[in-house]
Amino acid sequence: MSKPKIVVIGGGTGIPVVLRALRKEKVDLTAIVTVADDGGSSGRIRSAVSIAPPGDLRxxxxxxxxxxxxxxxxLQYRFNEADGELAGHPLGNLIIAAISEMQGSTYRAIQSLAKFFHVDGKIYPSSDAALTLHAVFKDGYEVAGESHIAGHKGLIDHVYLTETATGNTPVASRNVVKSIMEADTIVLGPGSLFTSILPNIVIPEICEALWKTKAKIIYVCNIMTQRGETEYFTDADHVRVLHEHLGTNVIDTVLVNIEKVPEEYMNTNKFDEYLVQVEHDFESLRAEKVNIVSNNFLELRDGGAFHDGEAVAQEIIAISQQQIID
Structure with missing residues (x-):
């Protein structure tokens, strides 16, 4: 049997967990990574050097x-707060920024580093330009900048992107659309719905490719709701928002964690973006015309609730192999 071609789309701390597990399997793996982060080290670097933010790519x-x-x-070493202009920067971000400036492209920088570090698979920024994420809330208020979205109290109606430098509609990096069209399986997430997943798929070329691809599309639903983004969301709400932004129902399968997070467990000081566990609404999920795979995908570590990468990867592999047979 040929190797399944799997494309994982997202950003933040969610998709590395799944990618780390999938790279151990016999798959042709591609990651498409958001470039809309404007907070912390990535935000400071993209302002200073005018490149796509490096943090999620790192x-x-x-x-x-x-x-x-x-x-x-x-690469993960972060300069301490006493280090002046270097304070808070992971060394890897500075290396990616330097090579991006040398080669005139974050896309080319990541391809060079992928060869240098023997990456198993391909990594593409969703766009080669830094992007600004705009959130329009239900009350009509609009916020520009991913790092500012959680600060406005209210429910998000929709998000869209512009190129930071020009204000133009963003375009996908080379090979991104090709990877989506050639994939057997596409995985969305896990990750922040409005700030890690949607900033990739609302790029018009990527959105259109998701309409047209013959690949099975899997959404890995979040375990916890997120402050300022998905407060009070059920699993069905997550899928509904994805379909609303895509303009049609494209998700085939949703992976849903059904293991309970112990109430006394969560370290809310460390993970203050978490609110409560995502509730299930299987009837509304079925109304979104998706297959539901419910299982124990929970891993408790470091005071937080994360996806068990190995368990998620096994479900993705099973769906991918079936897609090849079909």
Whole structure:
């Protein structure tokens, strides 16, 4: 049987967990990563150097590489608060920024680093330009900038993107659309709905490719709701928002965690963006015309609730192999 072609789309800390597990399998793996982050180190770098933000790309690069742990620790090393202009920057972000400036492209920088670190698969920024995420709330108020969205109290109606430097409609990086069209399986998430997943799929070329592709599209539903983004959301609400932004029902399967997070467990000081566990609404999920795979996908570690990458990967592999047979 040929290797399943799997494309994972997202950003933040969610998709590296799944990518790390999938790279151990016999798959042809591609990651498409958001470039709308404007907070923290990534935000400061993109303002100073005018490149696509490197933070999410750095985490994916490490997850998909066979680099020794020492190398990963070097890339993840974050300068301390006493280090002036370097304070808070992970060394890996600065390396990606330097190579992006040298080569005139974040896309080319990531391809060079992928070869250097023996990445198993392909990594593409969703766009080669820094993007600004705009959120329009139900009350009509609009916020520009991913890092500012959670600060406005209210429900988000929709999000859209512009190129930060020009204000133009963003275009996809080279090979992104090709990867989607050639995939057997496409995985959305896990990750923040409005700030990690949607900033990829609302790029018009990517949205259109998701309409046209023959690949099975899987959504890995979040375990916890997120402050300022998905408060009070059920699993069906997550899928509904994705379909509303895509303009049609394209998701084939939703992976839903059914294991309970112990109430006394959550370290709310460390993970203050979390609110409560996502509630299930299987009737409304079925109304979205999706297949539901419910299982124990929960991993409790470091005071937080995360997806068990191995369990998620096994479901993705099973669906991908079936797609090849069909």
């Amino acid at each position: 985490n994916v690069l490490i997850a998909m590489s066979d680099m020794p742990k020492f190398y990963a620790d070097i």
